[in-house]
């Protein structure tokens with residue numbers, strides 16, 4: 284990761300086709316079982332080398348729905364192996380060994396606090 288979609292998601296579909304790497308799935312395919320959209324942390328590239336900022340969050344009409352999460356890098360894999368998903372569930376990944384691009388200008392503190400990706 285990356286970014287994370289929270290439970291204020293209204294399943295509007297505005298984000299899914301904006302993702303350049305198909306990291307987002309809808310509520311029917313959310314592997315955690317939650318009934319809202321999900322970002323695979325092992326697929327999200329934070330839109331690095333694609334856009335100036337995360338396209339999903341730019342498209343999302345729900346303020347605060349898409350927030351920063353920890354980088355999906357070797358140093359932070361514990362975050363994704365624990366119960367740190369929105370309401371204490373585990374994340375689900377296709378490739379837990381992946382190492383993904385991350386935006387260095389976003390602080391770890393902001394990521395831990397799940398600050399909004401886009402401030403309206």
Ligand code: SF4
Pocket residue numbers: 285286301302303304305306307322326327328329330337338339340
């Ligand atoms: S930040 Fe970019 S790569 Fe990540 S889920 Fe959103 S649109 Fe996809």
Ligand code: SF4
Pocket residue numbers: 288291292293294295296297298299320339342343344345348349
């Ligand atoms: S754009 Fe926002 S509210 Fe709409 S499906 Fe995506 S995350 Fe959910």
